[in-house]
Amino acid sequence: MNRRPSLLESFACHALLVAGVAFALYPVLWVIALAFSGTQTPTPRVLPIPSQPTLEHLTAVVGATRKVGDATVWLFGRQLMNSVLVALATAAVGVTIAIPSAYALARFRFVGKEAGVRTMLATQMFPAVAAAVPLYLILSHLGLLNSRTGLVVCYASTSVPFSIFQLRAAFEAIPVDLEEAAMVDGATRFSAFLRVVLPAARPAIAVTALFAFMSAYNEFILAATLLDKEEMFTLPVMLQRYIGEYDAQWDKFAAGALVVSLPVMALFYVLQRNLVAGLTAGGVKG
Structure with a gap:
């Protein structure tokens, strides 16, 4: 008692x-x-x-504009769109590639499996800034500098291995008996994967996507290296501009930090149910 x-x-x-x-x-x-x-x-x-x-600092940050040619661009709106689109695309690319890869690593045996896992683990030991120069040269050759596509390619190169490791552990935690029971009832392996494994792994997929989104949304070094047009900046680069070499506009920096945190807070609110759900909840509901 x-x-x-x-x-x-x-x-x-x-x-x-x-x-x-x-x-x-x-x-x-x-x-x-x-x-x-x-x-x-x-x-x-x-x-x-x-x-x-x-509210002067908040309106100054949110209402920032710039003349681009003959048009006036809402600078903060463009930078917010850049950050959100790049982060969403990074999370989508990372999770889309990681789901089948992680499932294969968790369920199948094939030649080179262990070597591939060790190689992916080795890529996570190096900081992203170590690859800044090679990435800059590659994107320059491809004509993707100062573009959202270039940033997504760079961020996905690190989010995909991380997502694979996260989801591999989630798939391994789901009992194989659930898939076998579905296949006994006439489902194919692919159908069992869609109808049984994916619903059971939904909380892990949500968490993985959230981490991929946050890592891309908050990344600064690569964005500052690969972007030099103000209208293409992401929000972390925009915030850094308020801290200069000889002065610091802490009021505008703080106001910008509050606004920058809103999309992440909204995403946490939307995904909160999946964040606290059990990994096998989808497989045991009748």
């Missing part, structure tokens, strides 16, 4: 949880305070409360 926690234990547990949440949220509150403060220079204080509250 489980013992009920005492009042003191319950209070201590909740106090620790509140302290942990406060510790995690304190930097975020400082960003919010800087974004909505009218003062130009951050002042040290215990409580991050906006001083002289204003």
Whole structure:
């Protein structure tokens, strides 16, 4: 019989949880305070409360425009579109290629399987910045510099191996008996894969896609190296422009950071049900 926690234990547990949440949220509150403060220079204080509250920094970042030829381009909107499209395409390419590859590694035996897995693991040991120069030369030869397609190609080269490793473990955790039961009932292996394995692996696929999206959405070094047109910048490169060599516009940087985080927060909200679901939930529901 489980013992009920005492009042003191319950209070201590909740106090620790509140302290942990406060510790995690304190930097975020400082960003919010800087974004909505009218003062130009951050002042040290215990409580991050906006001083002289204003929306000026937020509107300056979101409403940024630039003349391109005879047209006026909404710069922030273009950069936001660049980031979201590149991140979505990277996640889609990574997951689409990784699903059949991971399933084959998890279910079949073939020549070169272990060597291929070790080779993919070896590619994950090198930072992406180490390949910046070769990637720049390849994209320059292909004419893909300053393009979203070039960024997707670069990001997919790292998201595909990561996604394969993630999904391989997920497919291995799904009992083979589920597929065999479906095939006994007349389903082909491909049909069993579509109707049994994929629904069971849906939470893992959602998590993998989310990580691929976030890694591409937040990446800075390759984007700053491969892009030199302001209207083609992604949001991390845009934010870096507010921190110069001799001055730093912390107010606009904080305002931009808040807006940049909104798509990721929205994606977390949409995928929250899959993030907490069990890996085999789809295979045991009647």
